[in-house]
Amino acid sequence: MAMKTLLPGRGPAGRDRAERRLAARMTAPSLILMAVVAAVPIGYAIWLSLNQYSIREAGLSRFVGLGNYLDALASSDWWAAFGQTFLFAAVSVSLEMALGTAMALLLNLAFRGRALLRTVVLLPYAIVTVVSAITWRTMFEPRLGLLPQILDTLHLPGAGVVWLGEQGYAMAVIILSDVWKTTPFAALIILAGLQVISKETYEAAELDGANKWQTFAHITLPLLRPAIVLAAIFRTLDALRVFDLPFVLTRGANGTQSMSMLAYTQLTENRQIGPGSALSILTFLTVMAVSAVYIRFGGGNIRDIAKEDH
């Protein structure tokens, strides 16, 4: 009260405003940096997507508004790539979450050499995707690849199958290589979530006479949900932008064209800068929409769990 009379206009409300101004000034540099890093390229890409640039005459361009978008949305290529990308993302992320949880539970057990094993399981994730994709392609090479050779030696069916040359199988191989590579990443995040769950919760459950399955279903899994959701968000966003796996393994043949590959083909191979940028923006919007859904509903889960826990 004494302060208020001594310094009129610098009461709690005034101080608040001053503080807010200070905050704005202090965050300004990083906001500007963000704008330069994120907004400028996106804005430029949007501008490119509203134009067409001549492939016949140097320097010639024309403004077409939303024309490139309408063309893309009317083309069967876009919708095919859209469906194939979502199929890939749904199947691979589900498998990665299930296997990642199992792997995290195993790695959380106390056993000798645990630290070493935790490092070793991360190896697939450390390999450059293009390199691992080439390895998988070599393994599934018709006749001469490792898999057909093994099947042939053991007289099992499938030795004559052209894995990457047939609809269905080709997608399966791409999903397999993605699951192989990124399950360790999911496991690592889920493992971190596991380690946050306090021992007392389990001790209380044991005192209450809960069996192993009940403990897992009613304690471990609900408390792990935030970690699983986080891993799923990261993986889904990555999976929806998948490029290197189909590019190396099939070049988009046999129902494995992804949205990013389609944009790449238009942008670099066909040099259709306008339509290609429109495809990039559509891919970007799709990814943003999916992440918004995740954050809305995944975030809700996180809040509920926090409340229950409280």
Added chain:
Amino acid sequence: MNTINPATSRRFRFRRGGRLAVVAAATAAVGLALSGCGGVATPALGPTAAAADPASAKDAKGNVTLCGGKDGAGLYKGTVDAFMKANPGVTAKYTSIGATTDDARTQTIQRLQGKSNECDLFLMDVTWTPEFASQGWVLDQTKLVESNKDKLIASTAATARYKDRYWATPFFTNAGLIYYDKSKVAKPETWQQLYTEAAKASGDGVVFQAKQYEGLTVNFLELLYSAGGDVIDDQGNIKIDSPETRKVLDFMAGGIKSGAVEKGVLTYDEDGTRLAYESGKNGYERNWPYVYGLLNKTKLAGTFGVAPLPSWEGGKASGVLGGWNLGISSYSSNPGAAVAFIDFATSPDWQKHVAADYSSAPVNEAAYSDPGVLAKMPFAKELLASVKSAKPRPSSPVYQQISEAIYKNVYSVLSGTASTDDAVKKMADQIKKAQASF
């Protein structure tokens, strides 16, 4: 127990949500920036580009850099070294910019759009001429090619021509050949005989390039051209929707069904084809001359014969011309030395080395009958026959899109996911769309 203050938890939630959105936006932005980079540089030179002066080669000096794709046979490096020996005043260098033809094109275009003077000379695939010329990326070489004309096989020079001017000089050419296992099958005279023999012989039939990429366009056009079909005529009219196209597609798809063609071809590029044949199970292989030297280093040395591409039902055999031309960058700071390099690389003397030392097809006809060449390349006569009967691929600034329309639809017929009729209609439709692009 974990006690989380509701207030902090809300703030935490907000921050995390915000951060995620920013992460998502930033990743997408980087992806976009990468794919969009160098998008709209606008070269100042139009189709009336500056011309390379043949006389400027005389007092060439300084540095000159040749840029191109993977130097599998060592030809580019070898030519650069030999050129320096012959021209002590010039320091020449070869820079590899991409493992595949597609990569090399992307890299080349990036440099040209950025007006980079890193490369004075570019190795240009024969299909790039119209696009590079219309964008003003390469110097007009009409005078140069005309002064060298008597040394060049006419069909190879034609690949460097667009709108009545020459935009590059042929360095080496290429044409498909048939390699066949002499103990299993006979020398092929017609495609029909080749497929029949391949189906009868033990093992895995014929192998060629039928992966979904440019190579499939080439392999399909070889049959289509022999059968008398075409893609577009000189006026740009679409000719692909024809009985010939249907016949050839049915024939190829039938070959896969009957086992005359190994089903693995759907995943084979040139190297995949080569490795499959080297396993010793196939009767026939369609591939380029470069595999000859490699095949001779395997246990199959001496077991195989080399033949030009066969005819369609006894008609006139044809094929598709491949090969690489030398273009001079519009942004070169030393075009004189670049001209000197072209003079050297296309000289009849060096062209003999191109064949004898690097198993590549010369653009100079005399080289094919040189005794030194015949000793190293016994199939030179067959190769010359293939080169001379081969036709160029469609000439258009939108060639990439035309080719994509071809290989995607041919692939869907070969893999059994589309009917011939639907594929042909789609092909014609997509080529029309490509031609209409701005």
